[in-house]
Amino acid sequence: MARSPLALKEERAPLRLWLVPVASVVAGSLVAIGPYVADVPLFPPFGLLMLIGWRLLRPELWSAWMALPLGLLDDLIGGAPLGSAMTIWTVVMLAFDAADLRLLWRDFATDWALATAALAFATSAAWGIALWCGGAGPYWSVMGQWLLSALSFPTIARLCRAIDRWRLGARGRAA
Template identity: 45%
Template sequence: MKIPVTAIHLPTRPGREYESRFDREQSLLKMLAIPIASVILASMVTTLPIFTAEPLLPPFGLLMMLGWRLMRPGLLPVWSGLPFGLMDDLFSGQPFGSAGLLWSLAMLALEIIDSRAIWRDYFQDWLIAALLITAVLLGGLWIAGLAHTAPEPSLLMPQIVLSILLYPLVVRICARLDSWRLAT
């Protein structure tokens, strides 16, 4: 006597058969768009209506670009500092081209550090980011001072300190976005 065997059907999403998750190709659009969009959206944070007597809001676009570049060195090309900086200039109110120049110089400095360093750890990345954040903010103050009378550099100290302290949070956001970007 034969016992009939019935097939077990697993529930699937409508219109899709079960596909193996091994050896899938990742979306090129997703791989490229997430870092670019995150830097641009972070630069747009400066358009929020936050009013203070002195500059306090960190340059989130710069922090995001440094976070991506230090976390994934080959992801953003060296020349990407120019378009990201020009995009930031549109939202920050700095003289047009100042962030383009300073962010490009920061990317060149990171490229030189990457070519000479054998290895880096998290605290070295934080120190590199702190030095570049300070240099870019002071350079932006100097460039703005070419057109108008610039205030004392000590006025930027709260913004510099807050930017350096928020860098680990931005790297955590980059890591979350990176895990989502690499997921299939």
């Protein structure tokens, strides 16, 4: 009987199956501590992009609560007010859960639209939190970050797919 190339191999440790996606999201959050200085926020939130990429690729991988510890790590790494990424990421995951109940089928365009809407919410909410804390500039300054984030989603989705194929031990190229 032929097996799917994406089927789990028995010799793979269960630790690798859940640790690799978590490590990739944390690695995305670690990108924020690189030597990058700008007057306006143009750098996409790579941790959130990786979380969205994994959530849209493998909806069964994590529950919505997984956004809490990952958001906490992002807050601690990025220096944001504690709880901001935890809240924003959890709301994004809950919105994806609600969208899964409403949508009968999804293709890449739908995933990109969902990711773009989630990124618009996340950048606007982060700006609102920064405004509340007294550190926000004008709202138009986050539009570049949102646009760059939305345009980088296809690359992040492809990266998540490649990591997932490696994580599951698939051979050959993607179909």
